[in-house]
Amino acid sequence: MAVLKVTLTKTSRDHLAQALWALNWVSVIMGLVLFSLGLFLKVEIQKRRDLMTDEIYSVPNTLIAVGLAACGINFLGGKICYDCMDADRFLHWKLVMLPYIICTFVFTFCILVGALMCHTMRRDLEVALFSGLQDAMRYYKDTATPGRCYIKQSIDLLQIQFQCCGNDGFRDWFHIQWVSNQYLDIISSEVRNRQRSNVEGLYLLDGVPFSCCNLFSPRPCIQHQLTNRSAHYNYDYQTEELNLNQKGCRHALLDYYTHIMRSIGFIVLIIWLFELAVLTGVRYLQTSMENVLKSGNPDCDSEGWLLENSIAETARYNFNIIKNLGKCYQVDDDPNIDVPSSRGNDSTLQIPVDS
Structure with missing residues (x-):
């Protein structure tokens, strides 16, 4: 029907x-x-x-x-x-x-x-962004390295355009050296102490790039010594939500x-x-x-x-059509079927040889 x-x-x-x-x-x-x-x-x-x-x-x-x-x-x-x-x-x-x-x-x-x-x-997309942003933040400081010199600009434009900071948040920058060694005073004891404070010898600090600053903050942006309350007047980093962009760039x-x-x-x-x-x-x-x-x-x-x-x-x-098509390509393995010899017959081809 x-x-x-x-x-x-x-x-x-x-x-x-x-x-x-x-x-x-x-x-x-x-x-x-x-x-x-x-x-x-x-x-x-x-x-x-x-x-x-x-x-x-x-x-x-x-x-x-x-x-x-x-x-x-x-x-x-x-x-x-x-x-x-x-x-x-x-x-x-x-x-x-x-x-x-x-x-x-x-x-x-x-x-x-x-x-x-x-x-x-x-x-x-989430998996690709998580790993990609991690690598990009790690290469943020390599402005003099061929092939990576554009990463800093890409990260800064991303954080400004989307008003975000870090991968999951601004604290991600605390675990990455984002300041290039060419801008560090290696002779300074403060720099050497920071480098000795971790196994990898990185210059880590409680600061973030300028692009993490919130455009709508009522006060000038604080981007260094973020966890030090006494370093800034009338400042509490746990309540200053408008100072930096709180949302991670991955999200x-x-x-x-x-x-x-x-x-x-x-x-x-x-x-x-x-x-x-x-x-x-x-x-x-x-x-x-x-x-x-x-x-x-x-x-x-x-x-x-x-x-x-x-x-x-x-x-x-x-x-049934598909099944019948499959049968057409099956090889019959019956041993009783005579298979013609490639030589045609048993007769031998005589080639005259000049004496």
């Missing part, structure tokens, strides 16, 4: 073909939107590539590929739907329709996968990218629903036009459906 069977008149088929022709052109535009969203997300990730350890381009690359595929598939679909308004022209597309619908179904499924990936990317970036990915995922999900509706209409148009060809009367009423048989019967039929 056919699934979701409907009866279409000649007028209904023409209107359906015209509507699908227009919707396919709208889908081409949506494909460009998918491509643009993927490109935008890739550029946003690339901007802060030096703050991430792993490459997380799977989502933007998927959106870019699906967007390009949408443009090509829907452009072809518009041509097919336009020709389906005439039975004779549909005859040229009859053999192409089923492969086209299968490809469109796979493509539509890929759009759904892209939408789901946008919502599951947060975990990979700030994670919230920023999560907002982008959720917005993109919502748009992609809407596009998927639209493409699914177009695919359903093309399937009805295909089956109804095939029934018109069987009847031989282009003006008659025809039935259209999503599946010619029930879901269980269709699954069983396809499974």
Whole structure:
């Protein structure tokens, strides 16, 4: 029994073909939107590539590929739907329709996968940012090292733009030497004592870079001797929340990218629903036009459906096809089967030899 069977008149088929022709052109535009969203997300990730350890381009690359595929598939679909308004022209597309619908179904499924990936990317992004920011903070002082001289600028711009500090908070800077040795007075006893205070011989201090300062602080920013109450007048570092940015840069970036990915995922999900509706209409148009060809009367009423048989019967039929294809490639190991010799026969080829 056919699934979701409907009866279409000649007028209904023409209107359906015209509507699908227009919707396919709208889908081409949506494909460009998918491509643009993927490109935008890739550029946003690339901007802060030096703050991430792993490459997380799977989502933007998927959106870019699906967007390009949408443009090509829907452009072809518009041509097919336009020709389906005439039975004779549909005859040229009859053999192409089923492969086209299968490809469109796979493509539509890929759009759904892209939408789901946008919502599951947060975990990979969090891991990449955690390790990447740790390494970037460690290289903050290496302004004279080739390949790392830009890290300081990237960190400072990040902390100012997102009003954040450190990886999880400003205290992360207490465990990292962020002042370069070329700006330290090695002869000073204070510097040597600080370097001897830890196993790694680092110059650690309870201070943070200037970019950690809160722009909305009512007092001049205090960025050195943060844990020393007596070093500053009327100062308590445990209550001075407006002095420095309290939020960690990992959480700030994670919230920023999560907002982008959720917005993109919502748009992609809407596009998927639209493409699914177009695919359903093309399937009805295909089956109804095939029934018109069987009847031989282009003006008659025809039935259209999503599946010619029930879901269980269709699954069983396809499974049998796959099983039979597998049998075709099996090698028969029966020892009674004579295998022809590569030498043809037992006769010996006589080659005359000149005496």
